[in-house]
Amino acid sequence: MTNIYMGRNSCYAVNEGMYVTSGPMDLGRVAAHLFLHLRDFRRGWTYDHDCKRIDMDKELFEARCRYLVRICRDQGLGDCDSAEDLVNDVVRTLKLPKWAEEMAVRNIIRIKSITDFST
Numbered sequence: 001m002t003n004i005y006m007g008r009n010s011c012y013a014v015n016e017g018m019y020v021t022s023g024p025m026d027l028g029r030v031a032a033h034l035f036l037h038l039r040d041f042r043r044g045w046t047y048d049h050d051c052k053r054i055d056m057d058k059e060l061f062e063a064r065c066r067y068l069v070r071i072c073r074d075q076g077l078g079d080c081d082s083a084e085d086l087v088n089d090v091v092r093t094l095k096l097p098k099w100a101e102e103m104a105v106r107n108i109i110r111i112k113s114i115t116d117f118s119t
Helices: 011-016 027-043 058-074 080-093 098-106
Strands: 018-020 045-047 053-055 108-110
Touching: 011 018, 011 045, 018 027, 027 045, 027 058, 027 080, 027 098, 027 108, 058 080, 098 108
Parallel strands: none
Antiparallel strands: 018 108, 045 053
């Protein structure tokens, strides 16, 4: 089972050229996941754990968002209440607050294409 959003070998890294940094599910990584969940929800599709394209409906969006809090709590991290507040806010408004978007950007790695000659 492949991770969908996190790490160099995730579905997102392979198919989208970006991924969430590996590590504990702290507030920054929660924000990064939420950023990508919102992206998937807006476009209407995402990936399953086999990296196959599937529909991203409201129910899957909410489930994936809420699962982030469970991961945080299972890991015993300290800012899980803040993560839960952020998740609830995003699920309700379908927007990531500006402060969380700034955190998300710091936790998303973009992979340059081997054919990118811009440098």
